[in-house]
Amino acid sequence: MASAITLLFVYGTLKRGGRNYPRIADQEFVAEVATAARYRVVDLGPYPGLIRDAVNGLAVHGELFAVDARGLAELDEFEDVPNLFVRDLVEIPGYESVWAYYTNVPAPAGARTGDRWPLAGGSGRDS
Template identity: 60%
Template sequence: MKTLVFVYGTLKRGGSNHSWIEKQQFVAEARTAPKYRMYDLGGYPGMVRDDNGLSIEGEVWRVDEAGLAHLDVLEDTDGGEYERVKMELAGEWTAQWTAQCVEGYIYLRSVEGRPEVGVCW
């Protein structure tokens, strides 16, 4: 089974960690609903939930189970750095993607003192 995954920052095409996802299937460019904020964590971004947030720019990929496990390692989900959750997306594909359940990675640690980077990394 394949999962739709919203990626941002270094995982996007051209990003420094894109090799972790490049063998999966690119679906489309996308953006979140305006319910997130992105911070500079020192070489990579972290996105946190914020109901008064922004629409973060990224990409949707169709990822197989092995690829998803690989991404979970990169995002250190077992170590508590990120959590994979259902994402809220915006734009023309919102209803279609919501029906298919798009997942993405939310940063779990404190962003206090970290600079906010806007909508695009």
Template identity: 40%
Template sequence: MAEHRLFVYGSLKRDGRHHDHMGGARFVAEAETIDGHVLVAQGDYPALGRGEGRVRGELFLVSDALLAELDLFEDCPRLYRRAEITLSDGSRALAYWRPEDC
């Protein structure tokens, strides 16, 4: 079973209201994106978008099965799209983006 690096920035973070959906995920570290990313409002939820700035969040390791569950929870690909992002340390991770920005 593969593990995936997932960058989260909103309600899935450890102190977020929907962190319970991260069952089985392993916290790796606090993380930050490279320049060129902002949080934008998408209805009542934050979404990762392109813009001037950086986004702080958390990095987790998640299984294939959990990633599939999170895709359902995030209504991916309709409400969010899952795509790679570059973090400030130069590493890459998956993240849920506003569809028009990925």
């Protein structure tokens, strides 16, 4: 029986070329995509987090992967779900039922935000 496949949006260190890409490299890359303009990437220091922003949201740029059940379980563990991150639906125009990891901890006061990682102007240097 085939394993269930989940569409997963990644926007930080799991992207191709990012330092944690090897954790998702065995899964199927689907496309470079952008979310609906309802989100932001927030700088959490060595990595980003995704947050919802219904008022001033941006179209966050990232990548879409088709992930099998084993890969998703491993990524959930790596992302420390449900402590550090939570996995929930994200709106990607042209796709249905896409999931992403949202930060589940408060962003540091004055944390920078943007539409892609690494953020423009420094910090988040490891893509």
